Amino acid sequence: MPDSQPQPPHATPPPSGPADASLLLCGARLTDGRRVDVRLVGGRIEAVGTAGSLAGPPGRGGTRVDLGGYLLLPAPAEPHAHADTALSADADGPVPYDAQDVQRRATEAALLQLGHGATAQRAHVRVGDVQGLGALAAVLQARRALRGLVELTTVAMPRVLTGVAGADGLAVLRDAMKMGASVVGGCPDLDPDPTGYVEAVLEVASEHGCPVDLHTDAADPARLARVAAMAGGLRPGVTISPCGGLDRLPADAAARTADQLAAAGVAVVCLPQGGCGGVEARGTQGRGAAPVRLLRAAGVRLAAGSGALRDACNPVGRGDPLEAAYLLASREGLRPEDAYDAVSSAARAVLGLPEVRVEAGFPAELLAVRGDQLAGALSLAYSRIVVHRGRVVARTSAVREFCDSAAAVELGLPRQGRNELS
Numbered sequence: 001m002p003d004s005q006p007q008p009p010h011a012t013p014p015p016s017g018p019a020d021a022s023l024l025l026c027g028a029r030l031t032d033g034r035r036v037d038v039r040l041v042g043g044r045i046e047a048v049g050t051a052g053s054l055a056g057p058p059g060r061g062g063t064r065v066d067l068g069g070y071l072l073l074p075a076p077a078e079p080h081a082h083a084d085t086a087l088s089a090d091a092d093g094p095v096p097y098d099a100q101d102v103q104r105r106a107t108e109a110a111l112l113q114l115g116h117g118a119t120a121q122r123a124h125v126r127v128g129d130v131q132g133l134g135a136l137a138a139v140l141q142a143r144r145a146l147r148g149l150v151e152l153t154t155v156a157m158p159r160v161l162t163g164v165a166g167a168d169g170l171a172v173l174r175d176a177m178k179m180g181a182s183v184v185g186g187c188p189d190l191d192p193d194p195t196g197y198v199e200a201v202l203e204v205a206s207e208h209g210c211p212v213d214l215h216t217d218a219a220d221p222a223r224l225a226r227v228a229a230m231a232g233g234l235r236p237g238v239t240i241s242p243c244g245g246l247d248r249l250p251a252d253a254a255a256r257t258a259d260q261l262a263a264a265g266v267a268v269v270c271l272p273q274g275g276c277g278g279v280e281a282r283g284t285q286g287r288g289a290a291p292v293r294l295l296r297a298a299g300v301r302l303a304a305g306s307g308a309l310r311d312a313c314n315p316v317g318r319g320d321p322l323e324a325a326y327l328l329a330s331r332e333g334l335r336p337e338d339a340y341d342a343v344s345s346a347a348r349a350v351l352g353l354p355e356v357r358v359e360a361g362f363p364a365e366l367l368a369v370r371g372d373q374l375a376g377a378l379s380l381a382y383s384r385i386v387v388h389r390g391r392v393v394a395r396t397s398a399v400r401e402f403c404d405s406a407a408a409v410e411l412g413l414p415r416q417g418r419n420e421l422s
Helices: 099-116 134-145 163-179 194-208 221-231 244-248 251-264 292-298 321-332 336-343 345-350 374-380 406-411
Strands: 002-006 022-029 035-041 044-050 063-066 070-074 077-081 120-126 151-157 183-186 212-216 238-242 267-270 302-304 366-370 384-388 391-400
Touching (some): 022 366, 077 099, 077 238, 077 345, 099 391, 120 134, 120 212, 120 345, 134 163, 163 183, 163 194, 183 194, 194 221, 221 238, 244 251, 267 292, 267 345, 292 302, 292 321, 321 336
Parallel strands (some): 022 063, 077 120, 151 183, 212 238, 238 267
Antiparallel strands (some): 002 391, 022 035
């Protein structure tokens, strides 16, 4: 019977050594079939060579990790998490916004997703209304506590930014950016004046020179056209998600909208695993997935995220980038390589992070998964080793055992078993 035993989030392994120590990954398989050794020094990939050809530099306190039987990949990233509501599905009543509780859940959620492989994560956090800036302060504290283990950035999400009520929201948003939020966000769909909301967000982003990441169901093509027109040319850029409403538009309207988003350079983060509390306050209209193939065909920068992690919106959300990639491949028909790119290279690009390849000179942000082919890894990637800034920061080990089987022996199938089960 299967027995999958991932390491609990609070038991993250200690750092594998000082920042300038070397880490030698031995015998890993790459997606092109090669078996290689990879040497990491100072947070970067120093060398990649044929398996058995590399040695750790002398005198650097190097560590060796045997990756025989593992596929080595660029680490995925999480472009759409909700740190303040994560792991709250079992709470009685509304989500608790006590600072200590938010910090605990945000920390556990970040470590859980790190264990899945996401070494960089973008967390949306509500500001204003009842919670004020308390939830953001708690998530920022979690970020500081996790420094060196995972790169966690925060998006400030105000509810209303226009009209009389919007004046307070705008002030809180500016305070949130001064406090340390990295990205301006929110949901224009929930504001009485969605266009005014977007204008306010873009103004604050321009003041602080930071990216914009908006929640929208994307069911109104005229509104999206205005967003594209306003966002065009903004640097560091604009991202929208989850955009499930695009899939409910007539084909010609959806195609025009996709072309407009591509021309404006607006990125889209789809959520193949479902739920996202940012757009579902009005019921189930935010359910559904963005039209992935249409957006890709139009040239839209498309990444995939996880969305809700075991909160009221999705009580069974797993926050696993490889599951998101699996769903893109199985539901949307993407090639495994393209599906994984959506949660790795494309996700990192949305976060404004440098590209990662398993080549010398690139950042040492890596994920090793048990298996020898990417398709199999997306399907059955239970055992994982996560590398962030050149050191192992998380391990998950899974063991599957069967009783002795004459059929398996006759067919020469690989087996893991114990005699007492026979």
